[in-house]
């Protein structure tokens with residue numbers, strides 16, 4: 001993997017490109033790079049590909065990240081179109097392996113502002129070049145477990161007016177947080193929402209299908225250490241007192257499917273998502 005060349009100077013005042021200031025540990029797998037590997041991306045290392053291999057050998061598993069990405073695309077279009085949202089915070093945004101949220105959003109309206117947040121330094125390094133494309137997008141490093149710091153970040157505050165409606169998208173992140181921490185973060189994010197704001201989650205789901213345990217084992221025991229499959233009631237609690245946008249919390253491929261949405265996937269029930277609104 002060659003480093004990106006056109007990165008701006010770091011926020012620490014150094015003129016060195018960000019990638020040279022960013023410690024990227026190639027000996028340990030990273031969630032962002034494993035996800036990049038399962039999506040056929042190029043920004044991953046042997047240690048990441050080994051976990052991706054264990055995941056992808058489970059029948060049907062290769063479809064799951066694509067189902068999640070397609071959900072993200074439909075949700076973003078809906079938020080901007082029917083929801084009228086012009087500000088989006090994408091928490092745990094991941095590497096720009098495929099098209100990104102600002103691109104989906106701008107197919108509907110060209111004035112949407114998007115703040116990408118991730119705790120993996122490789123996302124900042126690559127994102128500066130591919131996600132922070134103009135004055136209406138930014139990429140910041142932040143830990144979703146520390147929502148205080150994220151929502152106080154000057155770059156985020158410079159782009160997102162928290163007094164106006166905004167949407168927070170947290171796709172495929174909570175299943176990487178341990179039990180309890182997932183609910184704490186979901187509750188903290190709900191508290192951030194004023195009237196007219198939205199919160200969207202998609203995560204691995206355990207509907208009692210033995211494949212759910214197989215997938216969880218491939219990730220949690222296979223070297224990544226996270227990737228938990230949780231039953232429906234735990235997912236429902238993420239939305240708390242928010243109003244669920246129709247059709248509610250459901251398999252991602254049943255959330256406002258379009259002509260391209262798969263209906264025959266063997267892993268159909270293993271990924272669920274929804275969108276909640278603060279009215």
Ligand SMILES: C[S@@+](CC[C@H](N)C(=O)[O-])C[C@H]1O[C@@H](n2cnc3c(N)ncnc32)[C@H](O)[C@@H]1O
Nearest residue numbers: 031032035092093094118119120143144171172
């Ligand atoms: C599976 S990827 C999902 C990427 C994208 N949201 C999507 O759904 O296509 C999960 C991302 O969440 C990030 N992540 C995991 N834990 C995080 C945390 N505590 N704070 C911020 N980002 C986190 C990872 O670095 C990774 O980029």
